[in-house]
Amino acid sequence: MLENLPYFQRHLPEDLAKVNEVINRAVQSDVALISQIGTYIISAGGKRLRPIMTILAGKAVGYDDEKLYSLAAMVEFIHTSTLLHDDVVDESDLRRGRATANNLFGNAAAVLVGDFLYTRAFQLMVASGSMRVLEVMADATNIIAEGEVMQLMNIGNTDITEEQYIQVIQYKRQNCLKLPLKSAQFWAKLPPGTNRP
Template sequence: MQLEQLYAPLAADMEAVNGVIRKRLHSDIVLIRQVAEYIISAGGKRMRPALLLMVANALGYRGTHHHELAAVIEFIHTATLLHDDVVDESDLRRGRSTANAMFGNAAAVLVGDFLYSRSFQMMVEVEDMRVMRVLADATNVISEGEVLQLMNVHNADVTVEAYLQVIHYKTAMLFEAATRLGAILGGQDVAGQDRLAAFGRHIGTAFQLIDDVLDYSGDEEATGKHLGDDLAEGKPTLPLIHVMQHGTTTQAALVRQAIEEGGREAFPEVIEAVKSSGALEATCMFAQHEADQAAELISDLPASIFKDSLLQLCSFAVARKF
C-alpha cells in the first residue's frame, strides 16, 4: 500500500496542515523564507503529523487544534533534519541537495533554530499546559538523542540496548509525542494517553530500524539518499551490531574496523557481510515485532477508517522501500 492510499481519509486535514505550514513559515527575513521553504517543499512522508491527525480523528476529535499541532510536529522534525545534516555533513536528502549544501551550514543551523522557536510560538497558542509539556519534553529528549548518537560515532562497542536508546530518543520520541497529542485532543485519560504514546514509540522504532536496513539494501533513487551513509559516518546501527555479534570472526573484524575508521572504502565488503550474516533479516524481524506491538496497543480503539489507517501504517513502516 502506498502512503497516498493511507492518507486518503486525511486529505482535507492534510491540506489544512499544509496551509498552516505555509502561513507560519512566513518571516520578513528573506533567507529564512528561502531555506525554510526549500526544506519543507522537499516533501517527505509527513508520517508524524499524519499520526497525530489519525489518532485525533480515531478518537472523534472535532476542532482545528490538530492542524496547528500537526504543523508544529512537522516544524520540529524539519528543524532536526536541518541540524542533522549539518552534524553529519550530508549533501543529499530526499533526492535533493541538503539545505546546508545549498545555503551553507550557518544558514541551515539558524533556520533550524527559527523553526524550533516558531514551533513554541504556535504551541503556546493552543493554551493547554499538557501540550506544552509534551512538546517541551520531546524536543529536549530529541536533543539528548542527537548527543548520544554523536558520542556513539566510531564506537564499535555500542550494545543493542544502547543503540535502541538512541533510536528512542532521536527518532521515536517525536512519533510518541505526535500520538500522545492526538490522544490529549481526543479526550483520553492519562492511561489512554500513555497507551497511544507507546503506540507511537513502537511504530517510530520500527520506522528507524527499516531505515537502518535501507541504508544497506535500498534503492538510492527511491530513498533519496546515498547507500552506506551511516557507515561512512561511523554510525554503529543494528545491522552492523548484528554482524559483530553473530557474524564470523572475519566479518566482525571487518565491520569493527569500518565503524572505527568511517568512510566508504570497505562498503562493498561490509554489504556482503551484512547480507550473508542475516543482519538485514534479523533487523526486519525486530522491526516487525515493534510494529506488531504497536498494532496491539490500538486494538481496542473503536472501528473507523482512521483506526484502519493506523493499522495499515504499522504494516507500511516495515514493508516500505523508501
C-alpha cells in the first residue's frame, strides 16, 4: 500500500472533490430551511476523515467506481447527523470554532435536519443497489444510536465506570470509523472468506 502513496497524494484531492459534489447535491431540499442548515453544517468543513477512509479502503480492495463517492457521502451524512444530534443533547454552542446549528436555528430544526441527513444517507444506500452495504450501515447506525442514548443516561453520573465510559465511546465513534472500511469492502464484492475489518 505504501508504494501507492504518491498515487493517493495526487488523486485524493480529486476524489474528495467528487465526494463533495455528491454531498452538496444530496444536501439540497425543496424545504429551504433544510438546505440552509444542511449547507451550513456541511460547509463547516472538517477533516472528511470518514470519506477519505472510505475512498482509501475501496481503492485498496480494487473498487474504483463512481459509486464509491456516494458511499463516502453516505458515511459523511451519518457522521454529520450524529454531530447535529450530539450538539443538541450536549447543549453545545460551538463546533469547530463556529456557532452550532442548534445555536443558530434552534434545537428542533437541528434535530430534524440531522434526521434528514440520516435518511438521505439511507436513500443513497438504497440507490447503490447493495443490500449488504445497507445491512452494514443499518447495523452500525443502530449501535451509534444506542451509544447516544447510553451517553444521555449517564449525564451527570459521577459513578460511571471506566468500562461503561469506554463502551459509550465505542458505540458512538468506533462504528463511525469501522463503517467506511466495512462498507467499501462489501461494495467491492470481495469473495467469501476474505478477511473483513
